[in-house]
Amino acid sequence: MKKSFLLFAILGFLVPTAFSQGTVNFNNLGLGPNLSFLVDYEVGVPLVGTNFVAQLYYGHPGAEELIPVASPPAPFREATTSFPGTWRGGSRSLMGFYNNGGPNDPITVLLQVRVWDITLGPDYRTAFESGNGFNTGKSAPFIYFVPRAVAPPAAFLMSNFTGFSIVIPEPSTYLLFSLGLLVSFFFRGFARK
Numbered sequence: 678m679k680k681s682f683l684l685f686a687i688l689g690f691l692v693p694t695a696f697s698q699g700t701v702n703f704n705n706l707g708l709g710p711n712l713s714f715l716v717d718y719e720v721g722v723p724l725v726g727t728n729f730v731a732q733l734y735y736g737h738p739g740a741e742e743l744i745p746v747a748s749p750p751a752p753f754r755e756a757t758t759s760f761p762g763t764w765r766g767g768s769r770s771l772m773g774f775y776n777n778g779g780p781n782d783p784i785t786v787l788l789q790v791r792v793w794d795i796t797l798g799p800d801y802r803t804a805f806e807s808g809n810g811f812n813t814g815k816s817a818p819f820i821y822f823v824p825r826a827v828a829p830p831a832a833f834l835m836s837n838f839t840g841f842s843i844v845i846p847e848p849s850t851y852l853l854f855s856l857g858l859l860v861s862f863f864f865r866g867f868a869r870k
């Protein structure tokens with residue numbers, strides 16, 4: 678009886694730890710008084726539109742490849758929002774990264790935010806390839822310290838995240854040439870009158 682109780686006690690301690698994971702508040706709203714956390718469509722123009730989504734990628738510090746969290750991408754806010762440049766995030770699980778307050782404290786994770794137009798593809802790589810890199814973008818990788826589960830809510834913020842601009846297509850050479858011809862014909866006709 679004592680051996681069975683001891684076995685169940687050990688399993689009861691090990692099983693939650695084995696299936697635990699760290700969490701992060703995947704949200705760029707309210708990260709500070711300045712606007713360095715916004716995602717821009719072009720420099721100085723915050724991104725809006727629910728066709729744009731943000732996904733969190735993570736891995737061990739120094740990892741060459743990061744993987745997406747299991748949660749679906751978070752949409753950006755509507756064009757009429759009071760918070761342009763931000764997405765509708767929430768809590769995200771970081772599988773394999775758990776801070777139990779033990780000898781490995783603090784636990785660090787490498788995070789990256791990737792943004793794309795969802796009409797170009799269901800994931801970042803597909804959207805990047807189908808859009809030739811346009812209407813996509815990603816943050817610089819940053820370190821996140823996984824807090825203990827009992828930490829205050831502010832500890833779960835992505836405080837090392839900095840905003841970025843997505844890559845937008847430049848007007849084509851032919852479009853600019855056509856516009857130049859149109860303007861020259863307009864002024865030519867205007868000058869004759």
